[in-house]
Structure formats: structure tokens, C-alpha cells
Amino acid sequence: MDKPLNKQELVSVVADDVDLPKAKAGEVVDAVFSAIEKALKGGQEVRLVGFGSFVTAHRKATKGRNPRTGEEIDIPASTSVRFKPGKTLKDAVS
Secondary structure, three states, X not given: OOOXXXXXXXXXXXXXXXXXXXXXXXXHHHHHHHHHHHHHHOOOOEEXXXXXXXXXXXXXXXXXXXXXXXXXXXXXXXXXXEEEEOHHHHHHXX
């Protein structure tokens, strides 16, 4: 298995694909991530047709058990981000 693509490598790929300096491509990548983050913070879904959708999911507070001691613990409510790939992305990966 290949190693994961990190942000700097992503910036390099973007810079090469659109013939931009790496510094400018880095700003573009950061701006895209920031826009997605702001939309999700505001409760908006982010749909990128063909690529996929980012949505927030809310979990209620629940009770759980510590597996080592069996002691009951409170699990606080939380919000997480979920990604659902689009058909084009699924087909490209398959």
C-alpha cells in the first residue's frame, strides 16, 4: 500500500496541474479547506457534484461502560463530520 498523500504533496499536484507557483496553489488549497470548514460550522452541507458531500452528524449524550472496570460513564453529546463519496468518485476508485 502506498503512503498517504499529505497536504504538501497535494499542493504540489495542484500547482503542477494548473501551472501555478506552489505558494499560490497552497493558498488555493487552504481557501478551499477553509470554505468547507466555515460551511460545516454554520450547519450547511457541502455538496461537490461528482466528488461527494460533507455533512455534520449530531450524536446525543449517552451512558457507556468502561470495559476494564465495568463502571458506568457519561458519553457527552458531540458533532462529527461525515463524508459520502459521489458516484463519479466511487467509479474512479473501483
